[in-house]
Amino acid sequence: MSAPIRQFASGATRDTDTDKIDFEGFLSPLVIERFGEYMHLKRRLPDGSYRESDNWQLGIPLKDYMKSGFRHFRDWWRAHRGYGTKSGDDVETELCALIFNASGYLHELLKAKQCQEAAPWCSWMVRGFVAAQEVDVSMRHGQSHPMAAEALRDEYSRDDNSTGV
Structure with missing residues (x-):
């Protein structure tokens, strides 16, 4: 039609x-x-x-x-x-x-x-960006943020073949 x-x-x-x-x-x-x-x-x-x-x-x-x-x-x-x-x-x-x-x-x-x-693989960038914001907030308050630090470590140490999805 x-x-x-x-x-x-x-x-x-x-x-x-x-x-x-x-x-x-x-x-x-x-x-x-x-x-x-x-x-x-x-x-x-x-x-x-x-x-x-x-x-x-x-x-x-x-x-x-x-x-x-x-x-x-x-x-x-x-x-x-x-x-x-x-x-x-x-x-x-x-x-x-x-x-x-x-x-x-x-x-x-x-x-x-x-x-x-x-590109679903780029979701690691988004999660890393969010985690970095959490680390920034924690550090400005003189605190450590183990979840954010762990998220950054996990995201940036992943093998290149991972889809991140």
């Missing part, structure tokens, strides 16, 4: 867009512009130079996105309740920061998912 066809006043025809994702409709140009302005301001480094706009895509630990995102959520919530923000930033800035942290967290999850779907 062929897909339904739309016909325009000009005579042009095209398939329907009923089952297609409507990115244009789901996003707001106002929000995208404001978010871009926020991100551009955050590119400037203390020495006056600028980091690349996609620098964050190199990888930021999930725990850092969560902690930062929660602080910005708290400030947004405080402002919503009439208490103002602790940071002193306006609500737009807090929302842009929250969008950044949520997007970055989702980006890392989707990268890991694509990696596992494309």
Whole structure:
């Protein structure tokens, strides 16, 4: 069975867009512009130079996105309740920061998912990344984390023929 066809006043025809994702409709140009302005301001480094706009895509630990995102959520919530923000930033800035942290967290999850779907053997990288985050948290608190250390040892000492699945 062929897909339904739309016909325009000009005579042009095209398939329907009923089952297609409507990115244009789901996003707001106002929000995208404001978010871009926020991100551009955050590119400037203390020495006056600028980091690349996609620098964050190199990888930021999930725990850092969560902690930062929660602080910005708290400030947004405080402002919503009439208490103002602790940071002193306006609500737009807090929302842009929250969008950044949520997007970055989702980006890392989707990268890991694509990696596992494309090549199941790369799941050792994902588990190693998670274990390394656990080790980092433990070490910052002056603790050892035997499970994370064991996971890293096991994952990085595996034989190359293992699928990791």
